[in-house]
Amino acid sequence: MTSLRFRTLLSTVGRARRLALATGLGAVLTAATLTAPAAAQTTSAIGTSQDGGLDRQALRKSLDAVHEAGMYGIYSQVRDQGQTWQGASGVADVDTRRPVRPDMVHRVGSITKTFVSVALLQQVERGALDLDAPIGRYLPDLVPGDRGRRITVRMLLNHTSHIGDYIVPAFPSLLEGSAKSLDDNRFRTFTPKELVGLGLAAAPTGEPGATPGSYSNANYILAGLLLEKVTGTDAERYITRNVFRKAGLRHTSFPRTPFIPGPHSKAYESFFGLIDPPRDYSVYNMSWGWTAGAVVSTMDDLNRFYRALLRGELVGAAQVAEMQKTVRVLVGRASIDYGLGLYSLDLPCGRFWGHDGGVFGMITQSLSSPDGNRQLSFGMNRAKYQQLDENGEIVPSPIDYALGDHLLVSLCGSTTSQAKSAQLPFTPFPTDRLLAAIK
DSSP states (O other): OOOHHHHHHHHHHHOEEEEEEOOOOOOOOOSSSSOOOOOGGGGOOSSSSTTTBBHHHHHHHHHHHHHHHOOSSSEEEEEEEEEEEEEEEEEEEEOOOOOOOOOBBEEOGHHHHHHHHHHHHHHHHHTTOOSSBBBBGGGTSSSSSHHHHBBBBBHHHOOSSSOOSHHHHSGGGGGGTTHHHHHHHTTOOOHHHHHHHHHHOOSSSSSTTOEEEOOOOOHHHHHHHHHHHHHOOOHHHIIIIIIITTOOSSSOBSSSSSSSOSBBBEEETTTTSSSSSSEEOOOOGGGGGGHHHEEEEEEHHHHHHHHHHHSSSSOOHHHHHHHHHEEEETTTEEEEESSOOOOOEEEEEEEEEEEEEEETTTTEEEOOHHHHHSEEEEESSSOOOOOOOOSOOEEEHHHHHHHHHHHHHHTSSOHHHHHHHTOOOOOOOOOGGOOOEEE
């Protein structure tokens, strides 16, 4: 899609509005109900074998189907109590055809928010921070006046502060149907205070504390600055010592350079056909994400982290319960049940907790049963691969349907054919679908 065609498409969406296609933290996926195409609705895959273990053949088949549907590369790990399956399908580099591997280090985007929330709740647990205190008590110079008095710590973590997002002002060319900002900012260093300033300068999305909330990355940049204030320690250093290491994570970090540390895939961004062929953004200064989305990890580390969290090994049961108090939060045109750095997803086999994330070119999702026994984490190396229709709506891709199958085989032992019978509205990556109409 040329830049001219893209701008023409945007201009057709409401005469008084311009459609701003923001990335959130990169991964923008469809809000449609995902059901298997008609030809596949008569088939079913079973994710558990007759002896109660993981059906590795079904998992392998569903993972390969995502690559066959058009995803360059995907890696996944599934856990069921003491059993683990991991697999990878496709390529890490479309030019050299280097294959992806299950243990690759991956930019996990907004999953960073769960790590940050845990760090702050550790401070709540020790009495250094009050969830329901106004942030002006801790950051009076950064958020002064009425906002500082009305917005609480909890409102930052559950996205009911109604502070605007900074993605569009940080990457302004996206409003014009151009990827120029993505390229211009590849090696730019944003300061946390600069990002907060962009969010605070944006129009508020509502009154502080009002529900539904509105998902904003600025909330978690503020959360990082708040962590530094109450600990007197650099946020990255504190989280590394007290969250990553405490959970036993060996490949999870805030990268110190624009390069991903360790074996990794390239990161291909399509931006709904605007970037054609898709461009690699694996080398990128992630200061624009910081405590909202700069962490890298592996699928094994993500499963290890969420299991430790849900079992009370990082914060106590009372703080886990606080994290699981959800409110309705709008993300573009859809909504999710969001807690404090966690959201819930109800599947035919029960409720799962976790988060998703995306940066330019990479997408991740991690989900766990409440007891941490059944888990899935997967990463992909191509983002916003769908197309837009004449109304600016995202058209579901065959990749989306295949992803739905892999997720349900992994967590429930069923494909979307059974999800359809349960009338399940399935959205793979809810927090990273920011599709905002800007006047």
